[in-house]
Amino acid sequence: MVGSSYIQKKLLRDHSLRARAEKVIPGGMWGHMSVKALPEGYPQYFSNAKGSCLTDVDGNKYIDFMCGYGPIILGHKDEDVDTAFVEQLREIDLANGPSEKLIDLAELMVDIIPAADWAMFSKNGTDATTACVMIARSKTGRRKIAVARGAYHGAAPWCTPRLAGTTPEDRSHLVYFNYNDINSLEAAVSSVGDDLAGILVSAFRHDTRVDQELPSPNFARAVREIANRTEAALILDDVRAGFRINLGGSWEPLGIHPDLSAWSKALGNGFPIASVTGKDVYRNAAQQVFVTGSFWCGAAAMAAAHATILKLIRMDAISHMEILGNMLRDGIREQASQLGIKVRQTGPVQMPQILFHEDPEFRLGNLFCITALKHGVYLHPWHNMFLSAAHSETDIELALTATQHGLEAVAAAN
Ligand SMILES: Cc1ncc(COP(=O)(O)O)c(C=O)c1O
Structure with a gap:
């Protein structure tokens, strides 16, 4: 003991x-x-x-x-979530298409997340942040993404923190600002003229090895206003903080609604699942991009996510x-x-x-x-x-x- x-x-x-x-x-x-x-x-x-x-x-x-x-939000081996997973596994998990659980889960997320009119699912946070960037580019027909210096958004070549195995071209369309610094965001945005596809921002500054910083209300408002003004997407990376700050999204208490949000980690209490949610105006763009994976429609992880959200609300x-x-x-x-x-x-x-x-x-x-x-x-x-x-x-x-x-x-x- x-x-x-x-x-x-x-x-x-x-x-x-x-x-x-x-x-x-x-x-x-x-x-x-x-x-x-x-x-x-x-x-x-x-x-x-x-x-x-x-x-x-x-x-x-x-x-x-x-x-x-981060994924374990209800505790290791939560009985309700594990039961939902196992029961679904006994019926069907991976097949030639999804189970009804896909729609149950999408409906639940659209229900509880005010900025979500639709949801898509994948496996890892990197799948979700990468899909958000693609959807923003598909909607706007532009290339540049503004990201905060030092922020972690995943391990694909465009965002992995170590450069080994990547090329400068992989991140040549990123421009950088400092978290909570409106002037530096304005400067990054104006440096790309009319080529800004999106502003990608973490729920709060949670870079490793430095103090964490909550977003100032002014900064969050400015991100929203700049995205509106430039008609670029406000993408919230809620992969790490999602469901620990507010079930409707981490910027919900600030009254700021992202256009696209990336979720993963806590969503399935340890079972592999990620999600992109978005506003209606991004629905068509989301439909255009080809994103998929052999395991993305696994029904058991979706059942686990459904059970996780319901339990988070209940308790x-x-x-x-x-x-x-x-x-x-x-x-x-x-x-x-x-x-x-x-x-x-x-x-x-x-x-x-x-x-x-x-x-x-x-x-x-x-x-x-x-x-x-x-x-x-x-x-x-x-x-x-x-x-x-x-x-x-x-x-x-x-x-x-x-x-x-x-x-x-x-x-x-x-
Ligand atoms: C904020 C944030 N975004 C994206 C990711 C990538 O998620 P994954 O490791 O599931 O690909 C992480 C993972 O730690 C994260 O913390």
Whole structure:
């Protein structure tokens, strides 16, 4: 059981699996889930998960604050969602066409998302952001897309953050602005004359390794006004934040309706599904672009997404995550202030980012997280984290015991 006296066992099996992987998998692991970028002590391999708890292959248990980097919003192995998935699987999953679940899910999304008159489905966030860009270009007949510097929109050649394997041409039609900076957005837009197809913007600034920034109401309004003025698409990338801030879309509380929205991660509580939703005026353009994939019509993931949304509504999951997120943030603030440590906690409380003052190499952040990990709490030193509806007050209390150990280690090292 994870608890205040919990101490992580050695990662013996994990290391033997890593050695096997090195021989047959390039670099042992690819992408964001490789623990090579994390300090020593993070497990790479897991064997079980339930609710808010994650178990590694050596039997260590952690209260999980990464939630699979976002998809797990109702908790691991949520029974309602898993049942919907399995029942659908027993009937039909992949066939020569979709099941009725496609329409059920599209109707539900159109129902709950004010800016959605239609919905399409795919598998990954990158499918959805890429389709949004194509639909914007198809509608406007223009080429340029304005994106915020440092924002992550996926791993296709036009947006992947590493340049290996890409060409300059892949992103030659992107122009850059700074998030929350209206002047820089105006400058980027005017630099492309009448060739602007869309402005692609994240729900909030959630770049890795820096403080998160919520969109200022003025910035969000300006994005909408500039898109209207230039007749370009306002594309909201809600892949990471979607369903954690507002079920109708993350800019709904700001009163700003995107023309196109990209969704994925939390939509299926871990089952693979993504979506593009859009306004009526983009319906025809969406129909023109050829986007598809062998697995995009899998009915079981659609059933899971349908069940996920209904449960999020039923249990008022966002309020629950906010209450617990505030409890965690307040607790850490109090602990840090008692120890005289300067810690920056940014972003929505249900998607916290914790960075330390004057810690450019994340020496303190790494120490904090590794110490918490040893005490059974899985945090991340430089990526935003995620709460889920399965976290409980007890989880937060236990997490605060681990963060106290973590902060004491930071105080001792300072
Ligand atoms: C904001 C944002 N957009 C797009 C993506 C790409 O999603 P996927 O990894 O499912 O392709 C991500 C993934 O982390 C994301 O956070």
